[in-house]
Amino acid sequence: MSSNGKQPHVGRWLSPFFLTCAVYFLLWSPENQPSWVGALIKCLPILYLVVFLWTVYPGGSYSLLLQGALVCSAVGDSCLVWPEAFLHGMAAFTVAHLLYLWAFGLTPLKPGLLLPVLLASIPYYGLLLWHLPPDMVLPLTAYSLLLAVMLWRGLARGGSTCWGALLFTLSDAVLAWNLFVHPLPHAHLVVMATYYAAQILIALSAFQSPRLKSN
Numbered sequence: 001m002s003s004n005g006k007q008p009h010v011g012r013w014l015s016p017f018f019l020t021c022a023v024y025f026l027l028w029s030p031e032n033q034p035s036w037v038g039a040l041i042k043c044l045p046i047l048y049l050v051v052f053l054w055t056v057y058p059g060g061s062y063s064l065l066l067q068g069a070l071v072c073s074a075v076g077d078s079c080l081v082w083p084e085a086f087l088h089g090m091a092a093f094t095v096a097h098l099l100y101l102w103a104f105g106l107t108p109l110k111p112g113l114l115l116p117v118l119l120a121s122i123p124y125y126g127l128l129l130w131h132l133p134p135d136m137v138l139p140l141t142a143y144s145l146l147l148a149v150m151l152w153r154g155l156a157r158g159g160s161t162c163w164g165a166l167l168f169t170l171s172d173a174v175l176a177w178n179l180f181v182h183p184l185p186h187a188h189l190v191v192m193a194t195y196y197a198a199q200i201l202i203a204l205s206a207f208q209s210p211r212l213k214s215n
Helices: 017-028 035-056 061-080 085-103 111-129 134-157 161-179 189-205 208-214
Strands: none
Touching: 017 035, 035 061, 035 085, 035 189, 061 085, 061 189, 085 134, 111 134, 111 161, 134 161, 161 189
16 A cells, blocks of 8 residues: 555556466467476466565555465465376465465454355265265365355455455366366366456455455
């Protein structure tokens, strides 16, 4: 926040984010072999959001928690490039969601939002569990519960946080269905487009006024 209390002009800072997203989608191919170069290209949009928040909105615990969650997300993105590191990636995203939960807080509580979250989450993950390998049931169940709580708190927070939490949940849902249930057409593009959109929407919530964050 600028010293005169006005919202900083963030629009001009967003071009590198969209550029790095475009580079990723242009260079990605299903035939690509896992590599550190591919992992870096995948992480660049998220790492840029860390730099963006650090530069444009360096102060405040909310911004710092978002930056920590983005760093953990970048670690998770890197791990998911290698299929054998899937659980490591999920662990990194678990920490990211815990940091998002810490940032979103418990006020306003809005317990009524839990009902639609549960009505959507329980049937989906109940069906998903039937298709999981035995060693994935416990960690994915724990992650799914945490994701549902993050969605609830994001919806309660409102503003761009609400849409970011929704898109993050959609991205993870498509990813899990594509991996464990049935391959979906253009799943990777859907997963990454909704994921990048989710992350920038949550990052932009740092620039909303407290009133907007509460509504």
